[in-house]
Amino acid sequence: MYGINRTTKVTGTSVDLILCSIVAEILIGIFACLSIRCPECKLKWVWYAVIKKDVNQWVPWLLSFEKCPQCAPIIEGKTVFGKEDASGQKHVR
Ligand SMILES: [Zn+2]
Numbered sequence: 606m607y608g609i610n611r612t613t614k615v616t617g618t619s620v621d622l623i624l625c626s627i628v629a630e631i632l633i634g635i636f637a638c639l640s641i642r643c644p645e646c647k648l649k650w651v652w653y654a655v656i657k658k659d660v661n662q663w664v665p666w667l668l669s670f671e672k673c674p675q676c677a678p679i680i681e682g683k684t685v686f687g688k689e690d691a692s693g694q695k696h697v698r
Contacts, residue, residue: 643673
């Protein structure tokens with residue numbers, strides 16, 4: 606109870622806390638981008654999703670994709686998922 610009361614009075618340092626949390630989130634994001642990668646081809650999945658997918662699509666894609674977009678065409682031999690080039694981005698669906 607005392608701890609809850611105390612946390613409501615630290616408005617002086619809350620700006621610093623917010624800044625720290627923002628910086629921490631950015632660092633975690635960068636870390637995630639660089640560290641979550643395919644064990645086979647070393648493709649950085651988060652980075653790939655960020656640069657290849659739409660802003661509103663890359664998170665759902667990351668949560669739903671089952672195979673590495675770079676390895677899948679090689680392993681499966683049928684899908685060209687991730688091979689989006691000048692012919693258009695939306696031919697997957
Ligand atoms: Zn891969």
